[in-house]
Amino acid sequence: MNTIIETGKPVLVDVVKRYESTGLKILKVPYEEGMKEIASFGLFNGTEAFGSINFFSDRTDSFSPYNLSVIGTISNLVSIAVSNILANERIEQQLAEIDNYKKQLEEENLYLQGELTGKFAQTEIIGTGNEMQKVFHLLTQVSYANSAVLLLGETGTGKELIARAIHNNSPRKEKLMVKVNCAGLPANLIESELFGHERGSFTGAVERRIGKFELANKGTLFLDEIGEMPLDLQVKLLRAIQEKEIGRIGGKMPIKVDIRIIAATNRDLPKEIVAGNFRSDLYYRLNVFPITLPPLRNRTGDIPDLALHFLSKYARNIGKKVHSISNRVLAEMKRYSWPGNVRELEHLMERSVLLTEGNVIREIYLPNHEMNGTTGFPAESYTKTIDENERDHIIARLNKCDGKVYGSFGAASLLGVPVSTLNSKMRKLRIGKEKPVFIVRPV
Numbered sequence: 001m002n003t004i005i006e007t008g009k010p011v012l013v014d015v016v017k018r019y020e021s022t023g024l025k026i027l028k029v030p031y032e033e034g035m036k037e038i039a040s041f042g043l044f045n046g047t048e049a050f051g052s053i054n055f056f057s058d059r060t061d062s063f064s065p066y067n068l069s070v071i072g073t074i075s076n077l078v079s080i081a082v083s084n085i086l087a088n089e090r091i092e093q094q095l096a097e098i099d100n101y102k103k104q105l106e107e108e109n110l111y112l113q114g115e116l117t118g119k120f121a122q123t124e125i126i127g128t129g130n131e132m133q134k135v136f137h138l139l140t141q142v143s144y145a146n147s148a149v150l151l152l153g154e155t156g157t158g159k160e161l162i163a164r165a166i167h168n169n170s171p172r173k174e175k176l177m178v179k180v181n182c183a184g185l186p187a188n189l190i191e192s193e194l195f196g197h198e199r200g201s202f203t204g205a206v207e208r209r210i211g212k213f214e215l216a217n218k219g220t221l222f223l224d225e226i227g228e229m230p231l232d233l234q235v236k237l238l239r240a241i242q243e244k245e246i247g248r249i250g251g252k253m254p255i256k257v258d259i260r261i262i263a264a265t266n267r268d269l270p271k272e273i274v275a276g277n278f279r280s281d282l283y284y285r286l287n288v289f290p291i292t293l294p295p296l297r298n299r300t301g302d303i304p305d306l307a308l309h310f311l312s313k314y315a316r317n318i319g320k321k322v323h324s325i326s327n328r329v330l331a332e333m334k335r336y337s338w339p340g341n342v343r344e345l346e347h348l349m350e351r352s353v354l355l356t357e358g359n360v361i362r363e364i365y366l367p368n369h370e371m372n373g374t375t376g377f378p379a380e381s382y383t384k385t386i387d388e389n390e391r392d393h394i395i396a397r398l399n400k401c402d403g404k405v406y407g408s409f410g411a412a413s414l415l416g417v418p419v420s421t422l423n424s425k426m427r428k429l430r431i432g433k434e435k436p437v438f439i440v441r442p443v
């Protein structure tokens, strides 16, 4: 074969002479079968040899120059045919790869569009107080590493925002951070969401689908609400993280993935482990670098900055000239317990901007806002005063009438009192009448 490759010419072998003198294994069978000569032709794709074709004869001198030239022509035709088949196979393989990349790009594109139009186009993190400064310190320490991060904290404290900041400050920032909401999907769909599926692998799998693990390859996978993940899937997740490979549902080959995991939860995972709802091995795998986000009521110093940040964001969005918040409102906000944390504050500011006329937010309605650390009333045992009840009742009626006090569809007629009485009560109870008033409920 080497001679054929080097010279590009056919080789004629005297089987008997060669086998008896060298004992070459390759000649054993032809020798025993009584073959006398072999004419060996190379198969070439251009100048690259990819095999040989051998013609056997049980007579000597059967490969005359004429026979050799005919066989040479046949070998050339075989070369061309086989080269074409190989080239077609290569093209098909490349097309399949291109198709794969195309699908992946389409998925990435869809994902990015969703992200851009979604809430996380905004990435500024507000927090000058000690509590948040500690979080920022941890964030800088861990971002550059490849370690798993576990974000802990109540709902709305900014876990997803911090996850994005870690990703954006990591060497993986040019790739995607892909989010999986472990609580937002039925158990039977999370597996396909995470690992993808092949076409026809289950009823409804009409197309092959790339899972979030593959989509996040070389980037970050953000597993939100990890505490809600079903136990059987926790096993598969742990295996995928440890072995750095996944299998699509219905797929035959494992797929290598290189991802960084950031998980988040508002649950107490050690408690969930004791209750048998969370696997301890997965917990230890994820809890490499825990960061706990403080609730807003423990960092009231950040409230003015956060409130102004959201105020200017929503004022800009809807083109209103609201630019500040009265001191009384700010003090009220600092006393409130914020069960929905920063998200609740954000929603409150969005509504306030919508409802405020003028440049300053002077009125804000917080649910049971007197119930705060300073009064010491726990939520369940707090009883409203007569004034508070009256205030809430009037506000509810005003809301129903779109803020209108007098006239046949006004709040006064609905409440069965003269307009002057309602006006004086509103003054006494500090209810603004120029707008539809509103009551914000915790999210």
Ligand SMILES: Nc1ncnc2c1ncn2[C@@H]1O[C@H](COP(=O)(O)OP(=O)(O)OP(=O)(O)O)[C@@H](O)[C@H]1O
Pocket (backbone or CB within 6 Å): 119, 124, 125, 126, 127, 153, 154, 155, 156, 157, 158, 159, 160, 161, 162, 224, 264, 265, 266, 342, 343, 346
């Ligand atoms: N420090 C902050 N600065 C600016 N915006 C913040 C901050 N913390 C939270 N937010 C905003 O509050 C909202 C809720 O934050 P995020 O979704 O990150 O909270 P979460 O802890 O992940 O909530 P959940 O546990 O309910 O998923 C988002 O719109 C986010 O941009």
